[in-house]
Amino acid sequence: MEIIQSALSISGDNLRQAQSFSDQILKASTGVSDHVTAANNCLEHLRNAEYRLRSTVEVLPRGGYKHARAWMSGGLAYQYDCWSALKYVNDTKLIHDTMSFLNNLISLTSNGLSLIRALDVFGDDVAKWAPVRTERDGFWESGGALGEGGELRVPDAVNAGPDWSEKKWVIWVKEGIIQSALSISGDNLRQAQSFSDQILKASTGVADHVTAANNCLEHLRNAEYRLRSTVEVLPRGGYKHARAWMSGGLAYQYDCWSALKYVNDTKLIHDTMSFLNNLISLTSNGLSLIRALDVFGDDVAKWAPVRTERDGFWESGGALGEGGELRVPVGLKADVTVCKSKNNNGGCDYGSVQDAVNAGPDWSEKKWVIWVKEGVYEETVRVGLEKRNVVVYGDGIGKTVITGNLNVGQPGLSTYNTATFGVVGDGFMASGLTIENTAGPDAHQAVAFRSDSDQSIIENCEFLGNQDTLYAHSLRQFYKSCIIQGNVDFIFGNSASIFQDCTILVRPRQLKPEKGENNAVTAHGRIDPAQSTGFVFQNCLINGTEEYMRLYYSKPKVHKNYLGRPWKEFSRTVFIDCNLEALITPQGWMPWTGDFALKTLYYGESGNTGKGSDLSARVTWSSQIPAEHVNVYSVGNFLQGDQWKLTSS
Incomplete structure (x- = not known):
């Protein structure tokens, strides 16, 4: 029933949007009688x-399935008749786009009607x-x-299953429902790409609009993949x-919407x-639906709205140490090799990291190994x-340095575009690098490293910046024995990332840091409770740089540092067996604004040590992770690390 109600809710939202489009057509049709x-x-x-x-929607919970079928049949006919009415006057772009939207609406309503019919005809016998x-x-x-005129009765559920395995058949049916939902999403996704392309074409000469449209198109291509x-x-x-x-796909669609939000003037x-x-x-x-299938399998009675740790619901998993050892191969x-000066230094193949990346094959199942020799490389790197x-191997932290200074204060740049090193291709690995953004503490958002690489492993690397140093944007990422420095939200994004044995250091903020500040180490951006994303810190050190700690101890009351704050509504971050030093405030966690997300986020701690680990004064909306559920955040359960294909070639 809840699945059907959800489908009807989506149809309702789309129906109201279709009415809005039709009203626009009417307003644009003055004097054209057939259009009016x-x-x-x-x-x-x-x-x-x-x-x-x-x-x-009103009659379904009362069991009026026959009435529901009749009314939805009528509703579907009305939607088709609207489409049909426009078909004969389809000579403007607005009408054409409205008809495309109506096609999707009709598909949604048809799907809802089919589900209601199945409930009416077969009842609880989901196998049918x-x-x-x-x-x-x-x-x-x-x-x-x-001759009877009484109510037609729905037959009782039939216990006899089909000739083949009942379990296999049930899962196939559910996947069919899910595949139908994904097919509708895919159709709408392609339409969104078309709209974004129109925005790009209309934005010539307007830098911020061009950037937003290009980012939107990139996000939607990633979502489609x-x-x-x-x-x-x-x-x-x-x-x-x-x-x-x-x-990840949901995050990309939201990021397209978010990119357009800042240029919404047409x-x-x-x-x-x-x-x-x-x-x-x-x-x-x-x-x-996919989450319900994964978590509850055939037990359709449990396919209810998503509940999270904050609601007391925990998914199962293996022991904390399980999941295989994720390491960059030695x-x-x-x-290929890269040297600072291609012609004068060691006979390397390339003089820039980007050229070495570009030389690699596309869609390769084999590793493309790049050795970047010692030197400072001033460039912007993109791995598509x-x-x-x-x-990418370097010669060590502080030896192989990739540096840039892009920031949002520069024309035509968003946070997404400021990364010194940005990765999208899956299976990315890096070791022995320093990647930095030197824009400075007064430049606002300025990313050093941004990753959308699924099943990526970063080991023995250093990331240096101020605000937004490390953008763990989406998908599954693993960081091992890394150093990360910054001050404002300097580890952020909507990925599922584990940081293991890392050193997290707060550095001075603002041009006059002695005035004091509020710093947040993390800002996780989960927008939906069904997203399998979150930040997990295991056995990490949370401290300040030497320079910052001198400032801190000179006036501790004005230098406040928090483990995180909720960038989005379902933000999720946990610290397990970490050393939290004195700079972490007793409250531990910081609100974003007002009470936003405080009832829906999950911020958890377990087994931490150090002066900043005392839980007695923690904010009431943070949690202690129950000992029996700490294993939910293991490499195997949280990242499915035991399923990663870690080949040596």
């Missing part, structure tokens, strides 16, 4: 459809919730004698991978953002989606 007639008819049809949908069959297919619904991967892996039972990839951008809101709802629905033979399994 079509728009008025369309609005009447959609009002009728909305009424029937509302009636359906298959695609609709009619009399022509030899399927007949049951009923009374021809992750959706396609999810569709492929689901039939093979790869539910954990599907959850990770759909979590009707096209406004309409695209409205469309993206609906797309995000569709994708969220699909992700919730002794791989370099495919197609550059899979890139491995």
Whole structure:
């Protein structure tokens, strides 16, 4: 029932958006009689459809399935009639786009109607919730004698299962429902790409609009790739991978919306953002279904709205140490080498890291190993989606240094674009590097390293910056024995990342740091409770640089440092067996603004030591992780590290 209600809710949201588009057509049709007639008819049809949908939502919980089917059948007909009315006056872009939107709405409503029919005809016998069959297919619904006028009774659930395995059949049916939801998301995703492309074409000469549109298109391409991967892996039972990839896809769609939010000064951008809101709802629905299938399997009675640790719900997992050892392989033979001066230093293949990345094969299953020799490389590096399994070795922290100074204060740059080193291709590995952004403490957002690489491993690297040093943007990432320095939200993003044996250091902030400040080490950005994302710190040191600690001890009351604050509504961060030094405030965690996210986030601690680990004065909205559930955050359970393909070639 809850799955059906969720589907109807999404249909309702889209129905109201369709009414808005139809109203725009009417306002634009003054003096054109056939357009006015079509728009008025369309609005009447959609009002009728909305009424029937509302009636359906009200009657379903009372078991009025037959009435619900009749009313939804009418609602579907009204939506089609709206589309049909516009078909004969389809000579403007607004009408064309509205008809495309209506096509998606009709698909959503059809899906909801099919689910209601299945509930009516088969009741709890979910094994029979298959695609609709009619009399022509030899399927007949049951009923009374021809002359009877009483209520037609739904037959009792039939216990006899199909000839093949009942379990396999049940999962296939559920995946069919999920695949249908993903198919609708995919159709809408392609439409969103078309809208974003229109924004780009209309933005010539307006730097911030061009940046937003380009970022939006990149996010949507990444979302499309992750959706396609999810569709492929689901039939093979790869539910954990599907959850990770759909979590990333949802984050990308939100980031497209967010990019446009800051340049929302045209009707096209406004309409695209409205469309993206609906797309995000569709994708969220699909992700919730995948999570339910993964967590509860055949127990459909438990396929309820998502509950998290904050609600007292814990997924199961192995011991904390389980999941395999994730390390960057030692002794791989370099495919190419990079020197600071290609012509004068050691006969290397390339003089820049970017050239070495570009030389690698696309979509490779084999590692492309780059050895970057000692030196300071002033460049911006991008490892694209197609550059899979890139491995970058340096000669050690402080020896091989990749540096940049891009920041949001420069024209046409967003936080996403400021990264000195940005990675999207899966399977990325790095070791022995310092990556820094030298924009300074007064430059606001200035990223040193940004990663969207699934199943990536970073070991023995150093990341230096101030605000937003490390952007662990999406998907599954593992950091081992790294040093990370910054001050404002300097580890942030919406990935599932584990930081193991790392040194996290606060550095001075502002041009006059002696005045004092409020620093947050982390700002996790989970936007949906079904996303399998969060930050996990295991056996890490949280301290300040020597320079900062001198400032801190000179006036401790004005230098306040917190473990994190909630960037988004379902922010999730935990510290396990870490050494929290004196600079961490007794409260431990910092609100973002007001009471935003304080009831939905999950901030947990377990087994920490040091002067900053005392829990007696912690904020009431943080938690102590129950000992029996600490294993939820293991490498194996949280990142599925035991399933990563760590080849030596």
